[in-house]
Amino acid sequence: MVKGKLSERQRRMLDFIEKFSNDSGYPPSIREIGKAVGISSTSVVNYNLNRLVDEGYLDRDQNVSRGIRLTEKLLKSVGKLSDVIRIRKVGRIFASEPVPLPSTDSPIFGADEAIEITRDLLSTTDGLFALEVKGDSMIDAMVNDGDVVVMKLAPDWHNGDMVAVWLKDKEETTLKHIYREGAKVRLQPANPTMGPIIIDDPENLEVQGKVVLVVRQLN
Amino acid sequence: MVKGKLSERQRRMLDFIEKFSNDSGYPPSIREIGKAVGISSTSVVNYNLNRLVDEGYLDRDQNVSRGIRLTEKLLKSVGKLSDVIRIRKVGRIFASEPVPLPSTDSPIFGADEAIEITRDLLSTTDGLFALEVKGDSMIDAMVNDGDVVVMKLAPDWHNGDMVAVWLKDKEETTLKHIYREGAKVRLQPANPTMGPIIIDDPENLEVQGKVVLVVRQLN
DNA sequence: ATTCTAACGGAACATACGTTCTATGTCAAG
DNA sequence: CTTGACATAGAACGTATGTTCCGTTAGAAT
Structure with a gap:
């Protein structure tokens, strides 16, 4: 991947995570992300999530279910949520x-x-x-x-x-x-x-x- | 319990859930709530969560980890700005x-x-x-x-x-x-x-x- | 053609997790 | 004193969940 440029799959993952989190009140699991974006392997989801962390769009907590946090960079890029x-x-x-x-x-x-x-x-x-x-x-x-x-x-x-x-x-x-x-x-x-x-x-x-x-x- | 009046334990649970959700970006699990409030049994946490749902302070999604959602009633009662x-x-x-x-x-x-x-x-x-x-x-x-x-x-x-x-x-x-x-x-x-x-x-x-x-x- | 890196994908695994069951305790009401 | 509702607590269980391992594929660079 070119640094700083997200793949189509990664952009779809971010979009899903942001929407899911808004709608449900909690972040999606690895498997929920995979199902939504059409990735059958939890390790591919995990790999791409780690890329999104590297790019600054997400934080993750280890060994915790739904341990995904949207960062300010992500919120800005979707159009910063209004005060x-x-x-x-x-x-x-x-x-x-x-x-x-x-x-x-x-x-x-x-x-x-x-x-x-x-x-x-x-x-x-x-x-x-x-x-x-x-x-x-x-x-x-x-x-x-x-x-x-x-x-x-x-x-x-x-x-x-x-x-x-x-x-x-x-x-x-x-x-x-x-x-x-x-x-x-x-x-x-x-x-x-x-x-x-x-x-x-x-x-x-x-x-x-x-x-x-x-x-x-x-x- | 008198309807409409929360026990001390329930109030401490709500306080913890609200703070944890703000700090971590995701809600706490049953066991995290229990550990924070001093309840050793997941069924007691589960019982009290259901009471809080009955009182309108929380929503829950079934069979989902961290499937707890703060309601508007809860957010108002802690005087928090709307999402x-x-x-x-x-x-x-x-x-x-x-x-x-x-x-x-x-x-x-x-x-x-x-x-x-x-x-x-x-x-x-x-x-x-x-x-x-x-x-x-x-x-x-x-x-x-x-x-x-x-x-x-x-x-x-x-x-x-x-x-x-x-x-x-x-x-x-x-x-x-x-x-x-x-x-x-x-x-x-x-x-x-x-x-x-x-x-x-x-x-x-x-x-x-x-x-x-x-x-x-x-x- | 070869090599290397990024990305993919399935499978296995251990632990986290929520639900359910059963038994017990407390306290108000009768 | 008895009863019933509410609350507690431990244990068991099945499923959810994230991580790790191993192998494959695609494409760029050499």
Whole structure:
């Protein structure tokens, strides 16, 4: 083998080991690797595993069942697993109340209530907070009851941002894409079949944050 | 034992299993657990492991060495950040095509795109694949152009599951909550203001997978 | 053509490993 | 005091598991 270049068989072995370990919670045995990759001899699997150790993709512990460990080099080469960011849930978002903004007070949820999101999914990690949507009132924002929205404060919002807006006269929170149009503000539903709301007096609304991510879990 | 309350021995076992798994990259064997916790009999370790499974802290695979998996409940109780699960993106979901299903072949290593999701957000980690939504045709499913849907194959779907259905006569994919009603099938949009589709002949549809998570990134 | 190295493959082996069985002990409930 | 459920413990067993040995093959280098 050319040093630094993996054979096709070795690459298939790594791929299998990485997937198997993720799916099962434990590494595969020599025989499981052989079966998956089409190698009938445990000594050939053993030989190739040792080559992968030499190349730095795996560690092995001797005389131990499933004694295979993925190395950082391997994880990087499959596309480094993303860091996890922990975002506090500060409460729920209702149509009839302003967004509960993060503060130093005890949040509605327990102090430890949080959602964990991979870093790749987030455009920023500064000043994020999460809210759980209650009710059907956000459906024009394509956001369901039970969805989690990750937001950040938006002192400087831009046209097209999806924001949580508190409409003072209606005493209502809504999620909309916001656009400044002259002296007015246009609130555009995410659902393309719905029409916008034009706010003649921007003093009537309060932009409480902008949405950076929506997560919907289904069972 | 009082249900829901762990004995001291069981708590020490969990603590050891979690630490050992982190340090070594693989779970401990029955005998390693026994040695660490001071239990000389493999059947006592086995008995207590089964109690921990009953309480939801562990999963076990039968007749497999180191066939112990930490559950989400355990990881939460030790306050540990969620694992990251890498889910292959197998393509895009269009209204006018069937869902591109994951191939049984091993992919060329590193070739596919993937999305990384924290384990907490997922009800299962088996057999997941991800698709990016193209077009506005899924808006009745509350799913936007550009959203990522995480799915799994659904040989046994249940009433209420959100599934990707290929409608043969219309040559169209749609995402709907599915219900079996006698000999017919009801496809219910996620948007509560929209009416259902009744499928008189279930042979006309093909359930291609069920949705377990929707992720929407906004910039 | 020959030699050398890498890779392969089957077989054997010893130990690791999880499961099962049987017996005993503890303690709460009646 | 008795009973039953839970927990313990040792032993046995069959299978899983990794390592080692020996021989073969393929291809590059000479």
